[in-house]
Amino acid sequence: MAIAQAAPASWLYRWRRPLEAVALPAAALLAAILIFGVFCALAGANPLAVYGSIYKAAFGSWSAWQNTLIRASPLMLTALCTALPARLGLVIIGNEGALVIGGLAAVVAGLQLGTALPAPLTQIAMAIAAIVAGGLWIALAGALRHYRGVNETISSLLLNYIAIALMNHLVEGPMRDVAFVTKPSSAELDPSLLIGNLPGSRIHYGLLYGLIACVIAYVLIQRTTFGFAARTAGGNIRAARIAGLPVGKLTLAVCFLGGSAAGLAGMIEVAAVQKRLNASLVSNYGYAGILVAFVSRHNPLATVLVAILLGGILASGGILQRSHDLPDATVLVFQGIVFLCVLFSDSLYGRLPWFREKPAT
Amino acid sequence: MATEALGWWGVPLGILAGTLRGSAPFLFVSLGECLTEKSGKINLGLEGTLLMGAMSAYGVSYLTQDIVGSFWAPWLGVLAAGFGGMVLGVIHGWLAQQPRVNDVAVGIAMIIFGSGLAFFLGKPFIQPQASQLITFNLGAWSSNPAVQSALKVSPLFLMGVAIAPLLHWFFRATRWGLYIRAVGDSPQAAMAMGISTFKVRMFSIVAGSFLAGIGGACLSLYFPGVWTERISSGQGLMAVALVIFARWNPLQCLWASLLFGGAQAIGPAFQSVGIDSYYYLFNAAPYILTLVIMVITCSPQRTLIGAPGALGKEE
Numbered sequence: 001m002a003i004a005q006a007a008p009a010s011w012l013y014r015w016r017r018p019l020e021a022v023a024l025p026a027a028a029l030l031a032a033i034l035i036f037g038v039f040c041a042l043a044g045a046n047p048l049a050v051y052g053s054i055y056k057a058a059f060g061s062w063s064a065w066q067n068t069l070i071r072a073s074p075l076m077l078t079a080l081c082t083a084l085p086a087r088l089g090l091v092i093i094g095n096e097g098a099l100v101i102g103g104l105a106a107v108v109a110g111l112q113l114g115t116a117l118p119a120p121l122t123q124i125a126m127a128i129a130a131i132v133a134g135g136l137w138i139a140l141a142g143a144l145r146h147y148r149g150v151n152e153t154i155s156s157l158l159l160n161y162i163a164i165a166l167m168n169h170l171v172e173g174p175m176r177d178v179a180f181v182t183k184p185s186s187a188e189l190d191p192s193l194l195i196g197n198l199p200g201s202r203i204h205y206g207l208l209y210g211l212i213a214c215v216i217a218y219v220l221i222q223r224t225t226f227g228f229a230a231r232t233a234g235g236n237i238r239a240a241r242i243a244g245l246p247v248g249k250l251t252l253a254v255c256f257l258g259g260s261a262a263g264l265a266g267m268i269e270v271a272a273v274q275k276r277l278n279a280s281l282v283s284n285y286g287y288a289g290i291l292v293a294f295v296s297r298h299n300p301l302a303t304v305l306v307a308i309l310l311g312g313i314l315a316s317g318g319i320l321q322r323s324h325d326l327p328d329a330t331v332l333v334f335q336g337i338v339f340l341c342v343l344f345s346d347s348l349y350g351r352l353p354w355f356r357e358k359p360a361t
Numbered sequence: 362m363a364t365e366a367l368g369w370w371g372v373p374l375g376i377l378a379g380t381l382r383g384s385a386p387f388l389f390v391s392l393g394e395c396l397t398e399k400s401g402k403i404n405l406g407l408e409g410t411l412l413m414g415a416m417s418a419y420g421v422s423y424l425t426q427d428i429v430g431s432f433w434a435p436w437l438g439v440l441a442a443g444f445g446g447m448v449l450g451v452i453h454g455w456l457a458q459q460p461r462v463n464d465v466a467v468g469i470a471m472i473i474f475g476s477g478l479a480f481f482l483g484k485p486f487i488q489p490q491a492s493q494l495i496t497f498n499l500g501a502w503s504s505n506p507a508v509q510s511a512l513k514v515s516p517l518f519l520m521g522v523a524i525a526p527l528l529h530w531f532f533r534a535t536r537w538g539l540y541i542r543a544v545g546d547s548p549q550a551a552m553a554m555g556i557s558t559f560k561v562r563m564f565s566i567v568a569g570s571f572l573a574g575i576g577g578a579c580l581s582l583y584f585p586g587v588w589t590e591r592i593s594s595g596q597g598l599m600a601v602a603l604v605i606f607a608r609w610n611p612l613q614c615l616w617a618s619l620l621f622g623g624a625q626a627i628g629p630a631f632q633s634v635g636i637d638s639y640y641y642l643f644n645a646a647p648y649i650l651t652l653v654i655m656v657i658t659c660s661p662q663r664t665l666i667g668a669p670g671a672l673g674k675e676e
Contacts, residue, residue: 043481091465149661150652153405153465154602158648161595165645173638290469329480336474340456343467347459 012354020355025295028345032338039333045324057319058312066202070273071285072311073203074099076210076303077265078289080217081138083298084258085152087221088251089234094141094156095262096286097163098134102263103270104167105133107277108175110189110270119192126193127267134263135256137163142255146248164282171278185278195272206268210307213261217300220257230254262286288314291335295342310335371507371634378511379626380619381518382584386411386593387618388521389576390600391607392528393446393569395614398604399532400565401545401558401671402457405468407573408597409475410449414442414577416483419588423491431492438491439517439578446574447567449475454566458559465673472597486588494582515583517575521618524572528611541565545669573597595648602651606658608667624650 012019037047058068078095085092109129113122141159144150170186177187195204221227233240233247240247265285274280292310296302317331350356390407397404404410422438429437453471457464497519500512532538543551544561551558580596581588603621607613628643659665 091463091469093469144652144656147661148656149659150655151602151605151659153469154598154605155652155655157595157598158602158652161648162645162652165641165648169639169641172641287473291473294466294470327481327484329477329484332473332477333481334477336470336477339470339473340452340467343462343470344456344459347462349461 016355020349020352021297023355024345024348024352025297025342028341029295029338031345032334032341035337035341036334039337040324040326040330043326043330045326050320050324050326053319053323054313054316057316064312064315067315068308068312069203069207070311071314072307073206073210074265074269074285075289075292075307075311076214077261077268078286079292079296079303079307080213080261080289080300081134081258081286082290082293083296083300083303084217084221084254084261085138085142086293086298087227087234088230088254089237090142090145090251090255091153092138092141092156092255092258093153093287093290094138094159094259095289096282096284097156097160098137098259098262099266099269099286100160100163100167100281101137102130102134102260102266103274103281104163104170104266104277105129105263106267107186107189107270110193111175111187115190115192119190122193123195123271126271127264130263130267131260132263134266135258135260138259138262139252139256142251146251160286167277167281168279175277177276180276183278183280185276188276189271193271194275195268204268204272206265206272209264209268211304213264214300214304217257217261221300226250226253262289265289288335291339294339369634372630374507374511375630375633376623376626379630380623381512381514382622383625384618384622385515385518385521385579385583386576386596387600387603387621388518388525388615389579390573390597391603391614391618392521392524392611393572393576394600394604395569395607395609395611396528396541396572397566397569398609398672399545399669400541400562401548401669401674402454402464402562402566403468403601403673404450404453404457404471404566404569405465405598405601406449406453406471406475407468407570407600408593408595409472409479410446410570410573411577411580411593411597412476412479413445413449414574415581415592416479416486416577416588417445417574418442418578419491419581420483420486422493422582423486423489426492432495434492435494435578435582438582439494439575442574442578443571444574446570446572446577449574450567450570451563453570454563457566458562480590483588483590487590491582491588493586496583515579517579517583521579522615525611525615532611537564542669545671548671573600576600599647599651602655605665606651606654608665609669610667621647621650 040047040050057064059065078099081095081098082092106126106129109126113125137159141152141156144155145152172184175186176184195206197204229245230250233245233250237247269281270277288310292303292306296306313331313334317328320326320330321328390411394404394407418438418441421441422435425437426434449471453467456462457467494515496513496515499514500509503509532542540556540561544556544558548558580592599621603617607617624647627646628640631643632640
């Protein structure tokens with residue numbers, strides 16, 4: 001009886017946790033948009049016109065939606081590279097490197113197999129090569145963390161630079177296609193190996209890969225014993241050890257899964273957009289993926305939404321330059337502001353009066 | 362290339378020259394990071410601070426060179442770089458000390474924000490030529506032009522070399538040094554002493570960012586002496602690893618910076634004698650070196666000797 005009285009039946013009260021989890025990031029996003037507007041005004045552009053342009057370029061038409069979704073699909077996958085290890089308490093930022101290594105492995109597999117096998121089989125082989133390569137790349141950072149105590153944030157970031165150097169070395173040297181003069185590149189993938197588009201659109205099937213990967217990641221983390229073990233270890237590693245959880249294996253497995261998602265993003269980029277391996281593969285999808293992961297609070301389903309939102313912002317980079325005379329780095333500034341606002345909103349959980357539990361009277 | 366006359370001697374000479382030139386940014390950023398981490402907070406955002414410093418230094422030097430002349434303009438640039446760094450430092454220092462905010466995540470956000478801001482404001486300065494800092498020609502005794510150009514030393518580098526022992530003395534022998542170490546090792550004890558952890562950490566982060574901003578000025582006003590968007594290429598983050606390697610000791614930061622500056626020069630040095638087929642792999646040498654050093658020096662069992670006690674711990 002006393003318990004029933006202590007819990008008021010107000011719907012607001014009952015739903016305060018989920019409401020808080022939606023309202024705070026949304027408020028942070030709104031604050032970021034306002035701060036960005038002030039920034040644009042200082043830079044001499046009309047903030048309302050800039051907002052209008054971003055909306056039009058990102059979500060204003062079917063064509064804009066297609067541009068947005070094309071950019072969102074690698075973002076969903078690279079975000080998982082940060083989001084999954086984060087559930088284990090690791091801050092991995094090697095997304096860009098895993099993407100590059102995945103793209104590299106996919107191109108190597110695609111060029112080696114060529115047209116010897118049926119195209120779908122070769123595509124699967126390319127995807128597996130990318131998944132394994134990207135996975136091992138990030139698992140390396142996880143292994144260094146677990147066995148040597150090396151800070152995984154710094155090691156995974158260093159691995160980015162090493163991956164990019166490796167790719168540059170290969171496309172300038174051993175893998176270079178001398179017939180292609182625009183920039184140092186590998187040979188082109190056979191047209192039969194490219195990922196096609198969804199019927200009636202310019203959106204490639206990579207979007208489906210991203211959506212499926214996010215759903216699998218969500219089920220894995222939230223609905224399986226494996227995910228429960230990983231979250232336990234992330235919450236309190238000492239308790240997890242005492243409970244007998246294999247923390248080392250969990251670390252390696254989760255890092256592998258995260259890296260394999262980013263590796264798959266690399267495969268999609270080479271097989272759907274770039275068609276050959278060159279420096280264009282390094283296009284900041286990795287770093288933007290870190291932002292997506294943090295804004296979605298490492299929840300794989302929220303990742304889908306945030307990736308679409310950020311995909312839209314990335315798609316509007318060109319129009320800001322053309323019609324408002326703002327440098328292309330404007331998009332990067334906006335991303336930075338969003339990131340900072342979202343981090344600040346983290347400190348407000350449980351502190352705002354509307355979401356607070358009723359004080360005991 | 363002038364080094365051709367020296368044949369294979371060009372390689373060690375090139376590495377020596379590269380060490381003298383390339384270690385200055387490492388030195389400033391690592392000293393700044395050392396100061397910050399001594400207070401118990403990590404600032405990964407120094408990569409963004411470095412870019413912001415490089416851009417402000419170059420921009421201010423370019424804009425003021427007609428007013429104050431080409432000798433003083435770069436020095437104004439150096440000051441601007443420090444202040445640009447401080448602005449980012451204030452944001453980091455305030456946000457990273459909010460409850461339940463992870464300082465590593467703030468650092469990543471500051472990398473994106475700082476580099477974005479630097480590219481945004483620095484767009485007009487990519488083409489024009491700004492006045493560069495003067496250099497001391499320590500190689501004037503030699504008639505060989507390669508030796509002469511190799512031994513051009515920047516006053517900023519010498520300043521960095523002087524700051525390292527000063528900072529060491531500051532930590533060991535001054536009241537403020539003790540405050541910073543107390544806050545970094547045991548915030549509770551510091552609070553019991555009546556020290557404000559917030560103020561001390563804020564001071565350490567802002568002062569560290571000032572140094573890192575000057576590190577950026579080394580890049581754009583000394584070597585390579587231009588402003589481009591790829592100018593820092595992860596040096597700010599390598600400096601964070603360097604501080605771990607140096608065991609949070611400013612004097613060892615100096616030696617470690619020289620080592621990293623040298624590693625960075627391997628690729629160009631080999632290229633200058635005609636070996637360029639592994640150019641990109643040699644250029645990855647500093648990253649691989651950092652990783653190898655971290656693997657050797659870290660341990661999963663014990664905390665590192667010299668590590669501030671509160672580093673990386675939630676309050």
